[in-house]
Amino acid sequence: MDYVYCYLSYYGYKAGLATMQGFWNEMDRLGKDRNPYRAGFLQFVGVAESRQQAMDLYTEPAEYFYGRCLHVDPRFASPPGYTTEATQRAGIESMVAKAANTASYSNKLSLKATNMKDIVDGGYVIIGSPDEVVEQIRHVAKSLNVGHLMLLLQYGNMSKDTTKYNSRLFAEKVMPKVKDLFGEWEDKWWPKPLDKDQRAAVPAFRPQPVAAE
């Protein structure tokens, strides 16, 4: 059976390249086609009217997330049996281990980026005007060959208003310009709703009376 492989990385497309290349090499070995919809990838995005405005809006939530939300006690990073020997051999660290190693004393020298410039340079968060984000999303999709992008448009301490702004701008100004990607392939994995006549009727909403004080 063919499943979708979804790589949930907090560290963006640059760090994910080796893993996704490994996935496609394995698909080649198994004689599978390179239908990009076999794969999914998680990516942080912050879109605004301009790159500068995006930096202004998303620096605090991004630094909050990468600086404060990834503290996993390294004691629990690699419990025995968690990683198969094949995976150990391939040298792929789990996301948990990555986050935990970042926090561990002995790895302080190799700290992952927690300031906005490095976060953006490292590709953890894609930042920019709608057109700049479009260009980067197209690059991510093509370089990793992924047809499903899972977008994190809320991170760290991002406010509700900023989250709605980011989401709306992405949906209205970015998504239409990436829709054409991979049009030649069929997405056999996207969930399909049941036929209407097979769906259960949604019961009418009946508000419960609130107990009087």
Next chain:
Amino acid sequence: VSQPVTTTVEVNGFPCRVWTKGNGPKLGFLAGLGGLPRWLPFLDKLAETRTVIAPSLPGYPGATGHTELDSHLDWVLAVRQLIDKAGLAGADLVGASVGGTFAAEMAAIFPAHVGRLVLIAPFGLFDDQEPAADPWAQRRDVLPGLMCADGSKWTALVTPPEGANSVEWPIEMSRASEAAARAFWPLGNTRLEKRLGLIAAPTLVLWGDRDSLLPPSYAQKFAAGIGGGINGATRVETIPEAGHLAYLDQPDAVARAVLTHLG
């Protein structure tokens, strides 16, 4: 230091390495956490007067098959096969830490299989008042000090020797940890106290006075569990300046105590 002779036996269809060295009556050794990635000065001491036979538990360095063992009974029966196939049935048996538990199980369940018995800081009991530390959830920089009084002894055990395969060596080390976790999850409480009273072999319980993994007070609990009944000769001896893997910290003192007990 000359190397031991290596042979391989099969347990449940999986290879287990057996190291043999020395002269004299057979003496079995079941190693503690980390297994035997290399031959030890402690074993050389024993080999001066005994034929030391050290089979690797499933999943320990030189052995696989731990992933097939789903219950404590599976483990006990695997170790019984290992003991038999290594030619150790009826021989004296020394077990430490992980291997100590199984040595105790062998002596309790298959009394004719074990001559005299030495247990070095074995797993198997758990006291809520003095809980054991969890060796599988530790920071890398803390682990050596938990294994040995002198952490560098542990580091020396697990550091790849010259010419070792740089990919397979660390995998072998994590496999040993996984095997021990499979055998002792959670925290080594195998309810061994229910079987200790069946041990008939004259038993010595050895414990490093600086064991920060399993509290040294557990030694008395083992002795009490084994003691009063058919055996009655259980002795407890404390090794000064030694941690959990006392045979790494104080190879001479531990070997001397072992050989004195075995006579």
